[in-house]
Amino acid sequence: MTDTKRRHKPLRLPGYDYRSLGGYFVTIRFDLRKEQYYPLLFEDLKELVVSTFEEIHRRHSEFVLDEWVLMPDHIHFICFIIDDGALGREDKSNKPLGLYIRQFKSKVSFEMNRKDGVHFAWRANFYEHIVRSEKAIFKIREYIQNNPLSLELKNEGLK
Numbered sequence: 001m002t003d004t005k006r007r008h009k010p011l012r013l014p015g016y017d018y019r020s021l022g023g024y025f026v027t028i029r030f031d032l033r034k035e036q037y038y039p040l041l042f043e044d045l046k047e048l049v050v051s052t053f054e055e056i057h058r059r060h061s062e063f064v065l066d067e068w069v070l071m072p073d074h075i076h077f078i079c080f081i082i083d084d085g086a087l088g089r090e091d092k093s094n095k096p097l098g099l100y101i102r103q104f105k106s107k108v109s110f111e112m113n114r115k116d117g118v119h120f121a122w123r124a125n126f127y128e129h130i131v132r133s134e135k136a137i138f139k140i141r142e143y144i145q146n147n148p149l150s151l152e153l154k155n156e157g158l159k
Contacts, residue, residue: 018096021081023066023131025140026101029074029123032112041118045108046070052107053077056100063100067141069148076144078131101126 032041053065068077081097105122112120131137 018098019081021083023078023080023137024097025076025078025129025131026097027074027076027127028101028105031073031119031121031123041112041115042070042072044115045112045120048108048111049075052104052111055107056103060095060100062095066137067144069144071147076147078137078140078144097128 032045049068049070053068056063057065062081062083064080064082066078066080068075079097079100081095105126109120109122112118129140131140
């Protein structure tokens, strides 16, 4: 019998330890429904994103947020797992990147879905890119900063 299921490319780098100290460029997609109130909900979502990242950093000082942008259906951010002196090891955190992402997604989902008539859902996975150089960090920051502008230009072309 032939396997007809579509095989997806793995999202994580095989053999890489995601507890490793360093930088990560993360993209998480979401669905936010209740379009008639979307602009107000989007502002609520922005505030919630900020407060949730702050809360995660208070609980896990090794998790540091760098640049980020919230788009209509996804968020991009750069985060670092650093040696804050409390890790006990010099090269690794005892928590993988996925733990911070799960905490972020869980808190934001819970709070957004408490709003009357709102259905907010993260996509199951997230995309990450391991930041390997200072040059890469600058390129990714530039991409994040320009992402809203490129969406605006794309939408202008559709009118």
